[in-house]
Amino acid sequence: MxxxxxxxxxxxxxxxxxxxxxxxxxxxxxxxxxxxxxxxxxxxxxxxxxxxxxxxxxxxxxxxxxxxxxxxxxxxxxxxxxxxxxxxxxxxxxxxxxxxxxxxxxxxxxxxxxxxxxxxxxxxxxxxxxxxxxMQDHLTGLGNRRMLEQRLQGEMRQSGRDGSDLTLILMDIDHFKRFNDTYGHLEGDRCLQRVAAVLGSHVNRGRDVGARYGGEEFACILPDTCHAGGMTVAEAIRADVEAMAIPHAGSPVSPVVTVSLGVTTGTFLPGMTADMWISKADQMLYRSKETGRNRVTGEGAALAPPPGRR
The missing domain is CATH 3.40.50.2300 (Response regulator)
Known part of the structure; x- marks a missing residue:
């Protein structure tokens, strides 16, 4: 209709x-x-x-x-x-x-x-x-960085209006440069497309957003999603990527392609910026990489505006 x-x-x-x-x-x-x-x-x-x-x-x-x-x-x-x-x-x-x-x-x-x-x-x-x-990444069909940042700004405002949780997930394909070096850039593009399809299958509500943030980096915006819910989505993405069993002989982590993810959740308050949200999720992603990769690390309600801006 x-x-x-x-x-x-x-x-x-x-x-x-x-x-x-x-x-x-x-x-x-x-x-x-x-x-x-x-x-x-x-x-x-x-x-x-x-x-x-x-x-x-x-x-x-x-x-x-x-x-x-x-x-x-x-x-x-x-x-x-x-x-x-x-x-x-x-x-x-x-x-x-x-x-x-x-x-x-x-x-x-x-x-x-x-x-x-x-x-x-x-x-x-x-x-x-x-x-x-x-606003679209032409290789994967997901949104691009510009779209992600624009939508994140809008969802932050919505979170501030209704007091709802907003979850952001950042994701990296583990040792993707070695994948390209081993299999070539054409196979690298196919790998990006398959990982993007997994991410897209878990970003399926009306206001959810999946995007290619750059290179082998991806992101998800999950409005009205508590931290436990965001961690569940991130873990499902991680497990489904691993289950595809795309060979990755150059990876010291696993014989197949894996991803590391960082999750942060908060409620928008005056003084917060999109960069704060992204930076916090990036810190969580870094911890996933630092502690062995192929894992999800997250922190909920960890965002705070600058002092005096409450």
């Missing part, structure tokens, strides 16, 4: 919302808000693909709301079309300066509204497709 794009309609007049809904609800899922403050709440919950935003509303006006959308990392890429009965030139100039991509005038012409919305939804789909390619 095809999922319809979501349109958020923000207008303090119910009649206008009903007109827009009648014009668009065959092709789109419609959410609505009656004020600027309500729009900010509903936008986070609904995850709209496009926002139709009234200019003149009590409280926050449309221009102010649009600026707030554009400052919000979770909403900044969502296209905003202003709806207005103001002078077209004035509305266009102010709207574009606030971050909108288009405007439509009231009273609405349903066919023109459908055409404008359809064009911008299609352009957003194409932008999202290109952005997705820019």
């Amino acid at each position: 095809t999922v319809k794009p979501v349109i958020l309609v923000v207008d303090d007049e119910i009649a206008n919302i009903e007109i827009v809904s009648a014009a668009l609800d065959d092709d789109y899922e419609i959410s609505f808000a009656l004020s600027g403050n309500q729009a900010l709440e509903i936008a986070h919950a609904a995850g709209p693909d496009l926002i139709l935003l009234d200019v003149l509303m009590p409280g926050l006006n449309g221009y102010e709301v649009c600026r707030l959308f554009k400052r919000d990392a979770a909403l900044s890429d969502v296209p905003v079309i202003f709806t207005t009965s103001l002078d077209a030139t004035e509305a266009e100039v102010l709207g574009l300066s606030a971050g909108a991509i288009d405007y439509v005038t009231k009273p609405f012409q349903p066919s023109a509204l459908r055409r404008r919305v359809g064009n911008h939804i299609e352009m957003k789909r194409m932008r999202d497709q290109l952005a997705g390619l820019a």
